[in-house]
Amino acid sequence: MTTPPFAAPTPAELAVVSAQLGRPARGVVGIAARCACGNPTVVATTPRLPDGTPFPTFYYLTHPAATAAMSTLEATQVMPELAALLADDEDIAAAYLAAHHAYLGDRAEFGEVPEIDGISAGGMPSRVKCLHALAGHALAAGPGVNPIGDAALARSAWSPAVCRCEEPGAALREAPDA
Template identity: 70%
Template structure:
């Protein structure tokens, strides 16, 4: 399968993502993961925003209930626990490094930005810094790619298999947006 495996962006998607973020969506190139109801959960964003800003977070978790669940886990200091797991478990460490490399390759399909070369997201490949980014990557990439993102999703109160979306208040226009 060609990576990255995401859906094209529609006008409706952009309206939902803008509501989710509380600001206009910027430089979205695809919907990398969706809720079971079809609403965006993870977006893919250009590595250089249209204003010229380098943007390393290619897979961006936007679902409000998922982001709240990751914030709760971060407040509980789960990043420390997972960083310690990386130190002591060679298999997890190797899979996390591979996830980092895959993340970089996916992002580079949309351009190489020298200022962020080698920088993925969430602390990869050596530490755990942002569970939002790691969970977003795990949801986008699918099972078996990002072990730390998957562990965070397993521990969270949110599930990608159960819709807990609010009413986004957008109409059902589904025209595809050209990136």
């Protein structure tokens, strides 16, 4: 199991996530990764949303600067390069398969949803489909768990070690009494 320990989100954290997303946060069970300043970066989301919709993306990237960085990588055709790693390197392919199983195990702790059984996120275990999901998993699980998510983060212009929450479009952390 790779699930980092996290507590249920506070109302203030949910307000920040909602501001980051530009819509109400849904089904959040915890903050799985944070910015250097403490703002949410990745949320853990229940596999079935409150309205009953199956939701396979357990680790959901919410930080505006991080999502923008992954969008930039996707727009600059980095995904085929990362996908080639799966075909060319057996060790990376094996680690990516293990990341898929770890992701499924983490999500299963919050319920089984038959409609998404065996489906993780980001194209795992055999494709590279969504760098947002893969980076979210890499941030939540920590370095060395998801090699493609790690590679995407390493190639991006964003880092969780540098706060960019005050950049345009980024949500600021709310005051503790908010």
